[in-house]
Amino acid sequence: MARKQTSFKWLKIGLLGLLAVVGIWQFWLTPPAYHNEILFTGGDIVTVTQGTKEAMLVRDGRIVAIGTKAEVTALASGDAQQYDLEGKALLPGLIEPHTHPIATAQFGAAVDISGFTHSNRAEVMQTLKEAAEQWSPNGWTIAFGWDPVMVDDLEPPTLAELDALSAEKPLVILTQMMHDAYANSAALKAAAIGPNTPNPVGGEFVRDADGKLTGTVREVNAIGQLFSHVPPPPAGSIELITNMQFGAYARAGFTTIAAAGLVSTAHDQVTMYKRLAAHPDAPVQAIMYGLPNQLPAQGGPQAATEPGAIIGVKFWMDGSPYAGGAATDEPYTVSDLTVQRLHLPPGHIAPLNYDAMSFQQAFETYHRRGYQVAVHVQGERAVEQTLDVVSTVQAAYPNPGLHHRMEHNALITSGQLARAKTLGMTTSFFVDHVTFYGHRLPEIFGPERTAHYMPVKAAIDAGLRVSLHADNPATPIGPMRTFAAAVTRQPHRGGPKVAPDQAITRLEALRAMTIDAAWQLGLAEERGSLEVGKAADLVILSANPLTAPEESLATITAEATWISGRRIDSRKTTAANAALLWEVTKGLF
Ligand SMILES: [Zn+2]
Structure with a gap:
């Protein structure tokens, strides 16, 4: 007991010290000023939808001109901030659609x-x-x-x-x-x-x-x-670390993130998430899909442009491929890995989390309320049951504007992709499975299924709009690693590429992390590409991912982001974090 109290005292002293440091930093390092007009030149301006340009002008948070340096410079006022890209690349801010x-x-x-x-x-x-x-x-x-x-x-x-x-x-x-x-x-x-x-x-x-x-x-x-029985941490501390986490997305180059269900142990996490998202200095635009019990009792989704908006609902139809949870058609492959390590019985077939009728009842409720439904599906049976239910409910209550999502899609077949297209659905791929688990897939699913694992190319060929996600904390934040995985299909431990036929082009991968992810979230009118009239949500990358050498793609870094023309301060020592830390500290005394 004595040891506990001593440690607690040191924790308090440590927090006070940290608070003092944060305060001093705040005093000396004020965040970058907001400029009404910014003229970007001096590097590749990758619009994603209209090629690469030389110059771009932002005014009052919106893109007002893109083109040659001469054209755009002529439109800038005398006191526009001149931003020299110094050979780096300017792109639309990255979008993480499932985290x-x-x-x-x-x-x-x-x-x-x-x-x-x-x-x-x-x-x-x-x-x-x-x-x-x-x-x-x-x-x-x-x-x-x-x-x-x-x-x-x-x-x-x-x-x-x-x-x-x-x-x-x-x-x-x-x-x-x-x-x-x-x-x-x-x-x-x-x-x-x-x-x-x-x-x-x-x-x-x-x-x-x-x-x-x-x-x-x-x-x-x-x-x-x-x-639910783990004692809660000090009041306010989860809010503080979540806001720091928002900063981590910004440092990686993201300007918009969508939570695919809030799955933490935080008390009243929806309210907290919305409060952080609505802060005027929020480092990232955060929206969310709720679990069924996180949605309001009535009514439909909020506009995706609202900070903290609940735009949809999240379901898990099956589990993780690496825990024996993917609801496949054929059994898991019998190998040392599946039998000795994962302890799956030979012939293992994973169950679905819902029977068709109970999922249909839940799905129908949210579909009729106008919510986009995002369903975790890994094995073919999980995909099939989801498609069956969407098909039945869309036939009974047609809403062609509602693009329901399938998440991860490890083993989705080309027939299922074609069906998803006819149902107006959209797919988001967890392509980093290739990076981290690709070298072991043959032991889990055998060579044939490995040969079409995470079939991103087949989805695009089927006419679907796809996005890519990292599902943090399932993998660490690292958008350019995700980009490289989609383009190269190379596992990080080396060895053969995984389903190399499923590699997509760099432009397709970029679309999947910008404009197509924006479309999936209902934001394509406003964000996701550099076009006149859109919000100036921007990222500067250390190199142009469309032209950098392939082996360097994963190491490209983000250097700055803007949201609606507001330069983002993504440090841990922002005024907002200092205020949150003060609340935690007060609660300890
Ligand atoms: Zn997830």
């Missing part, structure tokens, strides 16, 4: 055991052991990123192992794909989960042959039940 900002912020604060930073099981267990021995603010140890596909020898932990790591203190490990968690006995007890606890719909507390809990917790509703 989880609050969860990314929270898991960023958890113990990192991911395959991005660990290469074998011994390293992962050592990190867990050290973390479990340390003091933690809420008395629980929460680790994130358990990844048996990226970490070659990572067998699931037994309950005995989890209890050996931490006998008294609750320990919860969340897998990288967030479809499984492992809890020690102390955590199960604290969450009031026992051998007789019923499984929630769409979730499972896994039991062995004798009916004893194994510590494994499967799928979102069971994991949510477990996490």
Whole structure:
């Protein structure tokens, strides 16, 4: 107990010190000033829809001219800010159409055991052991990123192992794909989960042959039940780290993000998200798809241009390919990886999270209210049931302007893509699976299915408008890594390219991260390309991704962003963050 109080005192002193530093920075480093008129020249101006130009003029937050340097300069007033791109590229601000900002912020604060930073099981267990021995603010140890596909020898932990790591203190490990968690006995007890606890719909507390809990917790509703018992962090701290997370998207080059369901443990997270999105200095334009219980009881979606707008609703039809959760037509491939590491029985076929009738009832409700529905689908059966329901409901209540979304689409077939097109649907691909998991796909799905995995090209060929996403925190933020993955299909560990036929052109990839993502979110009139009349949502990239050498694509960085002509201050030390930090600090005394 004495140790706890001492640590707490140091935490308070540390926070006060940080606050002082932030205050001093604020005093000396005021954010860049807003300029009414900005003239950009000196680098490639990549419009995405109308080729590459020499100059662009922004006035009162809107693009008013694009063209040759002579033409555009002639239109600028005498006191326009002259912005020399110095050979770098100006593009429309990037759009992330499927991310989880609050969860990314929270898991960023958890113990990192991911395959991005660990290469074998011994390293992962050592990190867990050290973390479990340390003091933690809420008395629980929460680790994130358990990844048996990226970490070659990572067998699931037994309950005995989890209890050996931490006998008294609750320990919860969340897998990288967030479809499984492992809890020690102390955590199960604290969450009031026992051998007789019923499984929630769409979730499972896994039991062995004798009916004893194994510590494994499967799928979102069971994991949510477990996490609902984790003591909350200091009041206001999630709001602070979420706003810092918004800044991280801006630093990466994004000007618009859409949360695909708020899946954090934050209290009243919709209100918090909307409040941060509506702040006049928000570093990114944030909108969202809600879980069914996050939507208002009545009425339809808000306009996507409203800060924090709930534009749609999110469902999960199946789970993660790397946790045995993809609802495929054919069983998972039998291999050491699937049987020994993922512990899938030979012949494993994943269930769907909904039967057709219950999904149809839910879908119909939101479709009729005018909400766009975004459905997580990985295996062919998940896609098929989604298409069947959309087809039935669109026939009964036609709304051709409502482009329902399918998310990730690992194993979607060309026939299904054609059907999606006729139903007016749109697809968003998690193409970074190729980057991080591509080298192991043949062991999970065999060579044939690997040969058309994440078929982005086939979707474009079918006439669909596609977007690309990183689904943070499932993978780290890194838009140019995503871009490179779509263009090269190269796994980061080397080895053969994954389904190289599914590579798309650089312009197609850029469209998928700008104008087509904007269209998917209902924002294409306003954002997503550099065109006269559109909002000046901009990013400067260190090189033009349409012409840079292929091997350098993933390393292109964002240098600045603007939203409606407002230069974004994406530092952690903004006035808004200082104010949020002050609220947290006050609450500790
Ligand atoms: Zn997601």
